Amino acid sequence: MSSTLEADAESVLRLVTPSLDLKRHKGQAGKIAVIGGCREYTGAPYFAAISALKIGADLSHVFCTKDAAPVIKSYSPELIVHPLLEESYTVSNFSEEERRKLQEKVVGEVDKWIERFDCLVIGPGLGRDPFLLECVSKIMLLARKFNLPFVVDGDGLFLVTNSIDLVNSYPLAVLTPNVNEYKRLVLKVLNCEVDEENPEDQLRSLAKVLGGVTILKKGRSDLISNGEIVKSVSIYGSPRRCGGQGDILSGSVAVFLSWAQQLISGHESLSENPAILGCIAASGLLRKAASLAFTKHKRSTLTSDIIACLGESLEGICPAS
Ligand SMILES: NC(=O)C1=CN([C@@H]2O[C@H](COP(=O)(O)OP(=O)(O)OC[C@H]3O[C@@H](n4cnc5c(N)ncnc54)[C@H](O)[C@@H]3O)[C@@H](O)[C@H]2O)[C@@H](O)CC1
Ligand SMILES: Nc1ncnc2c1ncn2[C@@H]1O[C@H](COP(=O)(O)OP(=O)(O)OP(=O)(O)O)[C@@H](O)[C@H]1O
């Protein structure tokens, strides 16, 4: 990997992390919402939402299905959980008109909240139910209408891969594919296989063809591009590949992206791209936390252990006082 590609993740973390200031009010350090959580998956949205709080966001919401909500609430009183999304089984006996009305109701409920958020995370543990994904498409269009940034992960990437227009030419979209999600995206958009020899050029092309969205391709090194620049984060993390680490990452990108946007809007001289900064910071912090958790727990390291190390890892880079 060429050294110019490698980002200085610690410097980016120091740049974007706001100082703690007694003058600031609740909400100024970030309000995040995760759209995800269904009957099968309740861990993924919890991991994304709680990671956002552990890093320093003030409020973290989860919009999930009715079955998932009590489970997610029981994991943590810190999260604000909305039992809102509906799956096909609810509407199996509905007429077209009744289905349309229910979709309108779901999207209308999200509409009431959406202006309060700084960033959405769409997809962790969302599942692939067609009725639910139709509603989520409409939520994405709503987010675009309000110029709200969103991070698309997990099953959100399944949706987007099949409906590229949802993110096409939206510079405030960040996609965080893992190895499989990336393969599917490359096949759909570039109509070819993943180029293992030249991953940077292929990633740049993919982001460019998608009209300048930011893509964080997860792997041994995380590679990040918006179609113009390519950056990598290769800080040593952990050899444990337990599920849920990508969920920590998507919640973290949302927070750091929001902080980077705040920073840049207050300093006209800063020309950096907030989505790129957010991805670099999140990747760097996750890797530091994974490494710390692994020194403590070795083979039994779990995603919850990594989440418990987020604060200590950030403190080592940007002390609170
Ligand atoms: N506790 C939870 O609730 C979790 C739920 N998750 C959710 O589960 C849903 C599906 O996500 P997945 O990540 O499983 O979907 P993927 O389509 O990425 O993965 C499916 C399969 O691919 C395999 N795979 C993984 N890495 C591979 C590699 N490097 N090479 C070849 N095969 C590989 C895995 O063994 C897995 O069986 C998403 O909604 C996701 O957010 C995950 O985030 C994990 C944690
Ligand atoms: N081979 C690897 N070596 C080191 N770190 C890795 C490796 N693969 C992934 N990672 C790290 O783990 C993080 C999560 O990536 P992963 O590919 O596990 O996501 P995921 O499959 O979406 O996870 P999830 O189980 O949450 O859905 C990445 O940001 C990266 O930093």
Ligand SMILES: [Mg+2]
């Ligand atoms: Mg994932």
